[in-house]
Amino acid sequence: MPYSSEHKQKSRDKILDSALKLFTHHGYDNVSIDQLMEHAGLTRGAFYAHFKNKSDIYAEAILAALKHGETLLAQADGTSNQQWLEELFLTYLSHEHVNRQAPSCPLAFLATDVANREAPARKAYTAVYKKLNQLIKSKLMKDKLEDNTSFAITAMMIGGVALGRALNETETVDQVLDSCRQTAMRLLVESE
Amino acid sequence: MPYSSEHKQKSRDKILDSALKLFTHHGYDNVSIDQLMEHAGLTRGAFYAHFKNKSDIYAEAILAALKHGETLLAQADGTSNQQWLEELFLTYLSHEHVNRQAPSCPLAFLATDVANREAPARKAYTAVYKKLNQLIKSKLMKDKLEDNTSFAITAMMIGGVALGRALNETETVDQVLDSCRQTAMRLLVESE
């Protein structure tokens, strides 16, 4: 038994990490299994010992983004809800995020990519989205639980970052990100 | 001269119409030139008499969406700015739009698709975006010209529809569309 089961798990995790990063940055069709495995430090043939096919790992990779939600929450230690949300808006709706100098959110980077794929990928995307939305909703208010503003806020965050990547003019990207940040904060205050 | 120049123009327009529709609905990589030409009622070989390559027609097709902006404006005849905007929000952030029962907006359907493509496509996308944004901004206010809310509103519209297509749960899609519509209207009132 030359390969331990922990070794297999470690390989699988490496491949998944590479998949999340590459798929998020380039989209499903622009990443080949060759590239994926090379990025993970392995070769093409080994892929199929871990995943059924390309479609399969795409959904798995998106699902792997769920763990970043935990990280987000963990950073909320000493801060108030309001502070945490403002910090999130600043980080998410930033040039660093758009220009991939920070960990990228598949919700914003893959919004229309996922729409053209099968159920498993969309199911995974939905799970990640609900996690983000619920996270924001929980910080948004304590009493007005019937309010649905969190959906509009997440749509604006995702739309703003997606636009930031699609647009070709730095000045317009600035305006979009600024406006989304300001409006998100405004909605925060006004929904209190 | 068996083929008139009007005939060529007509063919080109047919191909462009097909391209806008198919690319918008399926994305760049999921549409082949074969499918494109078949949809336009022609065959593969004729394509290159009209366009340099696939990348070329993608940018052209997006640019062709500019003319729909004119149509939008034309429908603004008897209505007030406020009415026109509310009508736009209802139409844009609707299930019919998300489910492709109405003409689809490439801004929402191709947001992340375009981000992975070259400059010409992103330039075309930027032009269409600025058109929509400017249209909304012109209806939004008469005096507060320094206000930038229109960027956040368009980001929310595009993000909301993109999410509507990506998500796999009808109930969540409902919530996203509802919330975006309500919030857009709220921003309308509050920015007066």
Place this chain on the structure above:
DNA sequence: GTCTATAGAAAGATAGAC
């Protein structure tokens, strides 16, 4: 200008050695 036929490249998936 439009057609059919085809060249050439890319990529998903499998087979078999180690």
Place this chain on the structure above:
DNA sequence: GTCTATCTTTCTATAGAC
């Protein structure tokens, strides 16, 4: 489990007839 070699399909783009 991971590797290299290869089968197979798909698709962009070109060539040449009409």
